[in-house]
Amino acid sequence: MKGKRIIVTGGTTGIGRATIALLAGRGARIVTVGRDPDALKEALDGFADLPGEVHGVSADLGTPEGIETLFATADAQLGGLDALVSNAALGAEPIDEMADADWRYVVSVNLMGAMAAARGALARLRDGGQIVMVGSISASIHAPGESVYSATKAGIRAFVETLRKEVASRGIRVGVVEPGTTGSDMQAADPTEQEEQIARDQMLRAEDVAEAIAFLLDRPARVDIVSLRIEPRLQELP
Template sequence: MQGKRVVVTGGTTGIGRAIVRSLASQGARVVTLGRDENALKDALDAMADLPGEVHGIAADLATREGVERLFAEADVRLGGVDALVSNAALGAEPIDEMADDDWRYVVEVNLVAAMAATRAALARLGKGGQIVIVGSISAEIHAPGESVYSATKAGLQGFAETLRKEVEERGLRVALVEPGTTGSDMQEASDDEQREEIAKARMLRAEDVAEAVDFILSRPPRVDVVTLRLEPRLQELP
């Protein structure tokens, strides 16, 4: 990972923050984005002493301006992009329990923004470049209460698997990571409750997902990780 130039979306909290920390701990140069100024500052301060570099901006990835600002920052700070980790996502309620603007915003962040960030990365990636899209097993299990969330993750699944075939002739690789239940700020459970679930093997740690991303990004060019699904040993299924 030493010197690898990586853009990570949603890297200020939860899984994204664990991904940024892991990459920077191995010497990668990272630019990330989060919506909250305070969360961004906290993340950057916490990673200031790592071997790699971590830069970030506060912006809304669901807007064209947010995507443009993120990659403009990467151009300036990194001088290019070797990999994109598309991770930013929001949780959601059943569609009939959400205001119209709210469920549409979840779709914009989880699906449209991921596609827009991927498009911006493709304009910058050279041969050997990588795209890792963080999806969810919700694309497969279709749990009650996750109609909006599952739809976005199923969209990402189809996008990633099709995009891989579209760019393979350019020497680019696209991988999809589908985690099961993972401890993060997206969970309704308290931090103590999440620690208990992790101890009981009913929930993954954010760092488990970060290690999966590390594995993908560190494979030699001959290896193409298409889909990597990981679950806690006692994943609860509907």
């Protein structure tokens, strides 16, 4: 992992932040992105003492301009790319409980933003490399209340499974990690309640998912892990 040039989207909280801490802790060079400049600065301060290097830019990946800003920063700071970890995502309510602009924006970030990030990465992965997308078991379990979110994560799965066939001959590997319930700011439960659920094996830590992402990135070039589903032992299903 030392010296690998990696973009990690959604790196200010949860899975993205844990992934950066793990990868930069192993010496990777990383560019991350967050919408909130204050949250981004706080996260970058927390990475400052790691062996690798972490750069950040504030941008909205739900817009073409935000994607352009991310990759311009990565080009300037990294001078190339070895991997993309596409993690940025928003939670959502049932579609009929959201304003029209709000559910469309969730789709723009979760699905279109991820696809646009993959497109940007493909233009830079000259000698092989990897794209790892963070999906969700919501793509399979279809829990009530997750109509919008589930649609975006099902789209991510289909995109990954098709894209990998399109780019395999170029030496590029593409896979998706699909976590179950994971402690993060997206959860309705407060931090104390989340810790209690983790202690009962009903919730993953973000670090558990980060390790799964690192596992995909660490495989030999001949190995393409297409989909890795990771759940707490007592995952609650609808």
